[in-house]
Amino acid sequence: MEDPMYSLQDVIRCDLCETPVPPKHCDICHIHLCEACVGKHRSDKSKDHYIVPFKLRGITTKCTKHSTEVCTQLCTTCNIPVCPLCVASSEHEQHKKVDILELFETKTKLMLEDLQDLEKSIYPKYQEAATNILVQRADVNKRSQKLTTALDKQGEALHTEIDTIIQGMKSEIDDMDAQHIAAIDQQEDAINHTITEITQAILDLKRLLDTGDVCLVSGYTSRTEEFRRLPVQFQVTLPIFTPQEINREQIHQQIGSLSELAITFLLDEPRILTDIKTEYGFLSRVSCLSDSVLWTCGDDYNDSILRLYNLQGELLRSVQTKSGDDPLDIAVTRSGGLVYTDRWDRSINLVSGTQIQTLITLRGWKPRGLCSTSYGDLLVIMTGVDAKQTKVVRYSGSTEKQSIQWDDQGKPLYSSDGLLNYKYLSENRNLDICVADDDARAVVVVSAAGKLRFRYTGPPSTPRESFSPSGITTDSRANILTSDPDNHRIHIIDQDGLFLRFIHNFGLQGPWGLCVDSRDNLFVAERYTCKVKKIQYYK
Numbered sequence: 001m002e003d004p005m006y007s008l009q010d011v012i013r014c015d016l017c018e019t020p021v022p023p024k025h026c027d028i029c030h031i032h033l034c035e036a037c038v039g040k041h042r043s044d045k046s047k048d049h050y051i052v053p054f055k056l057r058g059i060t061t062k063c064t065k066h067s068t069e070v071c072t073q074l075c076t077t078c079n080i081p082v083c084p085l086c087v088a089s090s091e092h093e094q095h096k097k098v099d100i101l102e103l104f105e106t107k108t109k110l111m112l113e114d115l116q117d118l119e120k121s122i123y124p125k126y127q128e129a130a131t132n133i134l135v136q137r138a139d140v141n142k143r144s145q146k147l148t149t150a151l152d153k154q155g156e157a158l159h160t161e162i163d164t165i166i167q168g169m170k171s172e173i174d175d176m177d178a179q180h181i182a183a184i185d186q187q188e189d190a191i192n193h194t195i196t197e198i199t200q201a202i203l204d205l206k207r208l209l210d211t212g213d214v215c216l217v218s219g220y221t222s223r224t225e226e227f228r229r230l231p232v233q234f235q236v237t238l239p240i241f242t243p244q245e246i247n248r249e250q251i252h253q254q255i256g257s258l259s260e261l262a263i264t265f266l267l268d269e270p271r272i273l274t275d276i277k278t279e280y281g282f283l284s285r286v287s288c289l290s291d292s293v294l295w296t297c298g299d300d301y302n303d304s305i306l307r308l309y310n311l312q313g314e315l316l317r318s319v320q321t322k323s324g325d326d327p328l329d330i331a332v333t334r335s336g337g338l339v340y341t342d343r344w345d346r347s348i349n350l351v352s353g354t355q356i357q358t359l360i361t362l363r364g365w366k367p368r369g370l371c372s373t374s375y376g377d378l379l380v381i382m383t384g385v386d387a388k389q390t391k392v393v394r395y396s397g398s399t400e401k402q403s404i405q406w407d408d409q410g411k412p413l414y415s416s417d418g419l420l421n422y423k424y425l426s427e428n429r430n431l432d433i434c435v436a437d438d439d440a441r442a443v444v445v446v447s448a449a450g451k452l453r454f455r456y457t458g459p460p461s462t463p464r465e466s467f468s469p470s471g472i473t474t475d476s477r478a479n480i481l482t483s484d485p486d487n488h489r490i491h492i493i494d495q496d497g498l499f500l501r502f503i504h505n506f507g508l509q510g511p512w513g514l515c516v517d518s519r520d521n522l523f524v525a526e527r528y529t530c531k532v533k534k535i536q537y538y539k
Contacts, residue, residue: 025057028070052101073097100214107217114224115205122227126195133188140180143238144173150241176261183234183263190231198227237262265539270503274534276313285513286525286532287332295338297327322349322356333372341367360398369424381423390414404450415440422470429478430495436469436482443469443482454497473514483511503537
């Protein structure tokens with residue numbers, strides 16, 4: 001409904017000087033005032049005055065105990081408007097009072113902020129989480145179908161002798177599916193319940209913003225922080241079918257077994273367990289020698305030192321690179337040695353004790369990231385000196401065993417035209433090769449054979465342009481963790497590229513290098529604070 005103040009047929013004017021559209025109103029004298037006349041009106045000391053914005057006229061009410069007085073304050077202890085006589089009385093003497101206009105404006109500002117936060121930030125996150133539920137539900141059927149197919153193939157080979165056993169194992173799958181679906185249903189119910197509450201909160205806020213009832217506004221309590229925390233997410237360790245060669249005498253054992261369905265929950269709020277300050281100007285990489293000892297390196301032309309720290313932040317060893325230039329990446333080998341890439345002399349080197357041995361010297365290529373595999377090989381991602389090609393090479397010792405560069409259509413798997421060409425990689429538990437390709441703004445995952453499995457460019461709510469993966473690691477559950485320093489967070493995705501959650505919102509600043517220990521604790525190298533943070537993200 002149009003405010004009569006702005007009606008062309010009946011323009012409201014200042015009651016003292018006839019100035020049109022006066023912005024103020026005396027809620028006691030019930031007259032409209034322009035800014036210039038406010039002081040003049042207040043100068044009349046024969047009565048009380050209460051000046052409010054024009055749109056809030058009528059905010060005061062007559063006192064229910066003193067009919068000639070107007071309530072300009074609110075007793076927050078009793079949550080009722082009070083007049084000056086009430087304030088002076090013994091009834092409210094020890095109570096806290098606030099100015100009604102001040103309270104109304106403060107609460108209105110809070111409600112507007114909450115409304116914007118709920119509509120623009122929190123509600124979309126819940127919508128996204130609800131969408132992911134559909135994906136998870138579809139994946140349950142897809143994965144169980146793969147298991148069923150494998151069981152059928154083995155059952156055909158064993159023929160009639162194993163039909164009963166096969167049927168029993170299918171029942172196990174059905175039971176585990178039921179458990180999985182039940183866990184998903186539980187999560188969906190929690191999300192949908194909260195979405196309903198958020199929707200109601202938005203409607204309530206809009207109603208409160210349209211009301212002038214100070215008691216209702218005063219009673220408003222923000223639930224934004226409560227809604228900001230998504231319901232607990234769970235992590236599923238899926239059953240695997242392990243077939244055996246057929247032996248008629250031991251046919252039951254030869255069928256194989258299904259592993260149990262394990263549902264592990266990610267922490268709603270990851271915890272920082274340790275905070276280690278290093279001596280670098282720019283810290284870039286971290287690699288676990290053990291659960292309590294870490295190798296680190298920086299990204300500073302003036303610092304070519306590899307440093308070994310314990311969890312108490314004590315420096316245990318310092319090793320200068322062979323060339324005297326700063327290393328680009330480091331990795332601990334299965335045997336406990338440290339390998340690093342030197343982009344300046346195009347070499348991969350091994351630190352063993354006090355000795356440094358050059359394992360590989362590249363021609364026509366510059367090494368970027370590297371990792372040690374479960375079989376003891378080295379995976380190295382490298383770019384051409386002309387910056388027009390990028391590939392991943394697998395080495396056994398100094399011998400090249402595999403080169404991964406193109407997809408099935410003959411297109412490059414990795415970007416090669418960036419100025420910095422930051423690229424790091426990690427081998428997953430399922431032997432996938434996971435590359436954080438900063439220039440492509442993507443995590444590129446290929447199988448051990450080099451076949452493209454997927455590209456991850458961030459969840460739907462994250463614009464691809466803002467995603468800059470600059471570090472990568474994997475954990476015992478085959479989840480992939482990649483750092484996103486520009487957004488000060490870490491993405492967790494599963495082995496098939498499904499986004500699980502962010503690690504952020506607890507002071508994480510510019511996360512760069514990542515590694516995990518044997519207990520799935522995450523170590524994060526913060527580039528600019530030069531700290532290594534140990535983070536627990538599983539229950």
